[in-house]
Amino acid sequence: MKFLHTADWHIGRRLHGFDLTDEQTTAFDQIEQLAIQEHVDGIIIAGDLYDRRLPAEASVALVNQMLQKLNLADHFPIYAISGNHDSATRLATGTPWFKQTDLYLHTELGQAFQPIEVGDCQLFLCPYFEPFEAQQYFEDESLQHLDQAFARVVSEMKKAFDPAKKHLLVAHFFVAGSATTDSETNLTVGGLAAVPTDLLVDFDYVALGHLHGKDALHADRARYSGSPVKFSLSEANQQKGVWIVDTDQSPITYEFKPLQPVHDVKLLTDSFETLMSSETDDSIDHEDYYGITLTDRQPIPNVMARLRTVFPRIVTLSRQDGYSAQVSYQGETSKQLKQKAPMALLDDFYEQVAKEKMTPQQQKWAQQALKQANEGGTNA
Amino acid sequence: MKFLHTADWHIGRRLHGFDLTDEQTTAFDQIEQLAIQEHVDGIIIAGDLYDRRLPAEASVALVNQMLQKLNLADHFPIYAISGNHDSATRLATGTPWFKQTDLYLHTELGQAFQPIEVGDCQLFLCPYFEPFEAQQYFEDESLQHLDQAFARVVSEMKKAFDPAKKHLLVAHFFVAGSATTDSETNLTVGGLAAVPTDLLVDFDYVALGHLHGKDALHADRARYSGSPVKFSLSEANQQKGVWIVDTDQSPITYEFKPLQPVHDVKLLTDSFETLMSSETDDSIDHEDYYGITLTDRQPIPNVMARLRTVFPRIVTLSRQDGYSAQVSYQGETSKQLKQKAPMALLDDFYEQVAKEKMTPQQQKWAQQALKQANEGGTNA
Numbered sequence: 001m002k003f004l005h006t007a008d009w010h011i012g013r014r015l016h017g018f019d020l021t022d023e024q025t026t027a028f029d030q031i032e033q034l035a036i037q038e039h040v041d042g043i044i045i046a047g048d049l050y051d052r053r054l055p056a057e058a059s060v061a062l063v064n065q066m067l068q069k070l071n072l073a074d075h076f077p078i079y080a081i082s083g084n085h086d087s088a089t090r091l092a093t094g095t096p097w098f099k100q101t102d103l104y105l106h107t108e109l110g111q112a113f114q115p116i117e118v119g120d121c122q123l124f125l126c127p128y129f130e131p132f133e134a135q136q137y138f139e140d141e142s143l144q145h146l147d148q149a150f151a152r153v154v155s156e157m158k159k160a161f162d163p164a165k166k167h168l169l170v171a172h173f174f175v176a177g178s179a180t181t182d183s184e185t186n187l188t189v190g191g192l193a194a195v196p197t198d199l200l201v202d203f204d205y206v207a208l209g210h211l212h213g214k215d216a217l218h219a220d221r222a223r224y225s226g227s228p229v230k231f232s233l234s235e236a237n238q239q240k241g242v243w244i245v246d247t248d249q250s251p252i253t254y255e256f257k258p259l260q261p262v263h264d265v266k267l268l269t270d271s272f273e274t275l276m277s278s279e280t281d282d283s284i285d286h287e288d289y290y291g292i293t294l295t296d297r298q299p300i301p302n303v304m305a306r307l308r309t310v311f312p313r314i315v316t317l318s319r320q321d322g323y324s325a326q327v328s329y330q331g332e333t334s335k336q337l338k339q340k341a342p343m344a345l346l347d348d349f350y351e352q353v354a355k356e357k358m359t360p361q362q363q364k365w366a367q368q369a370l371k372q373a374n375e376g377g378t379n380a
Numbered sequence: 381m382k383f384l385h386t387a388d389w390h391i392g393r394r395l396h397g398f399d400l401t402d403e404q405t406t407a408f409d410q411i412e413q414l415a416i417q418e419h420v421d422g423i424i425i426a427g428d429l430y431d432r433r434l435p436a437e438a439s440v441a442l443v444n445q446m447l448q449k450l451n452l453a454d455h456f457p458i459y460a461i462s463g464n465h466d467s468a469t470r471l472a473t474g475t476p477w478f479k480q481t482d483l484y485l486h487t488e489l490g491q492a493f494q495p496i497e498v499g500d501c502q503l504f505l506c507p508y509f510e511p512f513e514a515q516q517y518f519e520d521e522s523l524q525h526l527d528q529a530f531a532r533v534v535s536e537m538k539k540a541f542d543p544a545k546k547h548l549l550v551a552h553f554f555v556a557g558s559a560t561t562d563s564e565t566n567l568t569v570g571g572l573a574a575v576p577t578d579l580l581v582d583f584d585y586v587a588l589g590h591l592h593g594k595d596a597l598h599a600d601r602a603r604y605s606g607s608p609v610k611f612s613l614s615e616a617n618q619q620k621g622v623w624i625v626d627t628d629q630s631p632i633t634y635e636f637k638p639l640q641p642v643h644d645v646k647l648l649t650d651s652f653e654t655l656m657s658s659e660t661d662d663s664i665d666h667e668d669y670y671g672i673t674l675t676d677r678q679p680i681p682n683v684m685a686r687l688r689t690v691f692p693r694i695v696t697l698s699r700q701d702g703y704s705a706q707v708s709y710q711g712e713t714s715k716q717l718k719q720k721a722p723m724a725l726l727d728d729f730y731e732q733v734a735k736e737k738m739t740p741q742q743q744k745w746a747q748q749a750l751k752q753a754n755e756g757g758t759n760a
Contacts (some may be wrong), residue, residue: 054434057469068476089437094474096448101477 001119003079004035005243005254007046007172007209008227010085011066012059015265015289016315020229021062026262027228028066031242034257035076038244042102042118043076046209046225047083047128047172054087067103077102079116081127083172083209088127109137113156121166121247124157124203128172128210146173150195158202166247167202172209175200178216178224197222205245205252213238214256223254230265233291233315237267262287263313269293269320272300272307281310289313295320297354342370381499383459384415385623385634387426387552387589388607390465391446392439395645395669396695400609401442406642407608408446411622414637415456418624422482422498423456426589426605427463427508427552434467447483457482459496461507463552463589468507489517493536495547501627502545504537504583508552508590526553530575538582546627547582552589555580558596558604577602585625585632593618594636603634610645613671613695617647642667643693649673649700652680652687661690669693675700677734722750 009028013020035043049063070076080103082088088107095105104116106125115122134149135141138156143149150173161167176194197219200206206222212235214226225243230236241258266288274280275292290311297319300306307314337345346366350358358366389408393400415423429443450456460483462468468487475485484496484505492506514529515521518536523529530553541547556574577599580586586602592615594606605623610616621638646668654660655672670691674680677699687694717725726746730738738746 057467060473061469064473072476087437089441093440093444094477096452097474097477097481097483100480103477 001041001121001247002038003042003044003168003207003245003247004031004038004040005044005046005207005223005225005245006031006228007044007207007225008048008083008212009045009063009066010048010051010227010229010231011063012055013051013229013231015231018289018313018315020231021058023229023262025062027240027259030259031228032070032074034242034244035070036074038257040244041077043070043078044123044168044170044207044245045078045080046170046207047081048085048209049080049083049091050086052085053090055090067098071098071101071103075101077118078104079123079125079170080105081125081170081172081209082107084128086128109133109153112153113160115157115160115162115167117162117165119247120164121168122160122162123168123170124160126153126157126169126171146193147196147199150199154199154202161202166204166252168245168247169200169203169206170209171195171206174210175208175217175219175222177219178211204247205254207243207245214241214243221252221254228259229261230289233265233267236265236291263289265289265291265315267291267293269295271295272303275307276310284311286310286312289315291316293318293320297321297356343367346370381421381501381627382418383422383424383548383587383625383627384411384418384420385424385426385587385603385605385625386411386608387424387587387605388428388463388592389425389443389446390428390431390607390609390611391443392435393431393611395611398669398693398695400611401438403609403642405442407620407639410639411608412450412454414622414624415450416454418637420624421457423450423458424503424548424550424587424625425458425460426550426587427461428465428589429460429463429471430466432465433470435470451478451481451483455481457498458484459498459503459505459550460485461505461550461552461589462487464508466508489513489533492533493540495537495540495542497542497545499627500545501548502540502542503548503550504540506533506537506549506551526573527576527579530579534579534582541582546584546632548625548627549580549583549586550589551575551586554590555588555597555599555602557599558591584627585634587623587625594621594623601632601634608639609641610669613645613647616645616671643669645669645671645695647671647673649675651675652683655687656690664691666690666692669695671696673698673700677701677736723747726750 009024011024050059067078071078082091091105092107095107098105104125106112106127108127109129112124112126115124131143131146131149134143134152138152140152143152173195174193176196200219200222204221208217208222208224211217211224212227212231214224216224223243226238226240228240230238230240239258240261241256243254244257245252245254264285268275268290272294290313292307292311292314294317304314304317307317343366347358389404391404430439447458451458462471471485472487475487478485486492486505486507488507489509492504495502495504511523511526511529514523514532518532520532523532553575554573556576580599580602584601588597588602588604591597591604592607592611594604596604603623606618606620608620608622610618610620619638620641621636623634624637625632625634644665648655648670652674670693672687672691672694674697684694684697687697723746727738
């Protein structure tokens with residue numbers, strides 16, 4: 001059997017205020033085309049279809065349309081689970097009817113133990129759950145942490161193992177030892193809230209969701225697909241895509257297929273002058289999303305508006321070592337500082353922060369300001 | 381064919397802060413039982429399944445469970461539409477899959493023109509829509525008001541009429557001449573926002589939703605089912621239930637089947653003493669919801685807490701002609717009033733409002749207060 005493994009669609013998500021619908025629908029179209037070209041037997045979506053538990057109507061319409069397209073128009077079986085960003089209850093709407101056309105969308109822990117039999121494979125679809133749900137389900141209060149709960153879940157799944165078949169797990173968790181990015185919210189990175197990799201060894205392939213980079217984990221036969229779209233600057237250098245999993249090979253193979261973004265997310269570090277030059281103007285894609293770090297230290301009037309004429313989609317703007325650089329302590333005592341003239345103090349301070357001397361014009365302004373301050377003024 | 385006609389479930393609705401889940405699930409159970417006993421061929425739900433466009437998770441779970449029970453467990457075909465309280469977009473989730481088991485839930489105007497063929501009947505399921513949606517659908521800006529838009533909708537439906545069949549319309553609107561209650565929100569009662577009854581004459585039966593009383597309209601072959609539960613004090617005297625529509629009769633018959641509430645909604649007007657008497661205590665159902673009007677005029681300390689010992693579910697409490705009775709104008713001119721002594725003015729005013737003279741103690745307090753006022757006081 002051949003499966004396409006994707007996850008973390010996060011429909012409804014925005015990138016620092018920018019709408020990502022265009023990026024997400026384009027990624028979806030590419031996923032659909034890949035599924036068709038690769039003649040997959042089903043599509044695995046390992047959680048976080050939505051970005052929030054209470055999605056906007058537009059997001060609901062989009063996800064409905066996507067599932068409808070893949071399942072009813074293209075006739076792909078779908079093996080999906082709810083993630084921590086989804087509302088399991090809302091996502092469950094329609095699921096008893098979906099099964100009729102092999103759209104499996106598991107949102108309750110109990111469903112994890114009813115494997116879907118597909119050819120020579122058993123698929124265990126384990127929705128995201130909190131330890132207290134495992135406590136309730138197993139009526140076992142000792143399941144305090146995710147590692148304990150997940151061990152119990154796996155042992156329950158193994159009761160349903162058909163030894164003649166291959167066993168695939170679809171899950172949405174942080175697996176111990178994985179590398180994270182900025183965009184995975186609600187994430188506790190730590191031993192107790194993580195699934196140890198040795199709990200995954202009984203499966204022939206583990207299709208993971210939750211982390212947004214495909215390289216987050218390199219365990220044996222377990223992969224995060226990553227999100228189809230870059231959701232933060234920390235994902236700027238990630239290659240987004242999906243896995244094509246072939247269970248007919250022994251051991252199972254999984255090949256990464258990249259997706260091409262409409263507008264990429266990029267990091268740029270350079271001087272204002274270079275960024276505004278015609279060379280830059282000619283070489284960049286103006287519609288990409290940019291995280292810009294300026295190497296300049298001096299004030300640049302109206303800097304954001306001017307940069308936006310070249311980079312309309314600036315996500316963040318910062319200074320590499322500008323205004324905000326640390327003032328280094330020069331070793332003078334408080335007593336010594338108090339004996340310095342105000343203008344000398346200002347001179348020193350400016351030089352420490354801006355890494356350069358005040359210009360004669362700046363000194364003139366500073367002296368005028370100090371004079372006014374010394375003369376005292378009314379509040380008129 | 382035999383249909384059960386219900387509407388306005390408003391799952392998630394509260395009655396002055398009281399949770400109605402118990403009332404609603406009990407009414408649902410009775411509807412289900414009626415459908416089974418009457419061997420109906422389908423269940424019509426004429427809009428407002430939810431009370432709000434953004435229902436809580438608990439409401440979503442409840443509606444999902446109800447539809448699943450009727451359609452998947454009991455195998456009843458369902459003919460439903462979205463009402464003005466529903467989010468058409470959210471309610472549309474799953475609908476393309478629902479059709480496989482004859483659950484039709486129309487949420488878009490365009491779907492109104494594709495009749496569902498059931499035996500010798502054509503069912504036109506017309507979701508609630510605003511005139512601008514008809515303007516867009518028909519690309520006709522002249523459809524400014526609901527009457528115009530609905531006339532266009534009916535003429536479009538008639539193109540699909542099979543003359544050999546009976547024609548049923550399921551819709552969610554205010555029909556001109558209907559009687560309203562307090563609990564139908566967002567309701568414009570007026571000619572332009574109402575559907576004239578003469579637009580309904582081409583149908584053999586019109587199953588309406590929107591108004592909460594079964595007697596709201598007595599047009600020929602057009603009925604509101606009303607809500608299954610009383611949602612306001614103005615519905616206290618309504619009999620709730622559903623219609624059983626039999627299209628095999630000529631003309632079509634429709635019989636009202638009542639539902640029994642777990643806790644009724646009642647109006648009580650009496651003196652505090654009578655309401656707190658042991659006779660009342662013995663005769664009433666303590667768990668019912670009460671709108672209480674006191675005939676007393678005098679202040680009653682801690683009145684709500686004391687009444688709640690007998691009526692734990694007080695919805696509203698008011699005075700029949702107590703504190704808030706209108707002051708009747710005695711015919712004195714402004715000039716005459718100004719010449720009266722303050723104490724005389726107060727005497728008159730008290731008597732007009734309280735319908736009785738001040739007691740000597742009250743007069744003493746009033747005189748003390750007036751004296752203090754005349755002496756002037758500091759703001760300390």
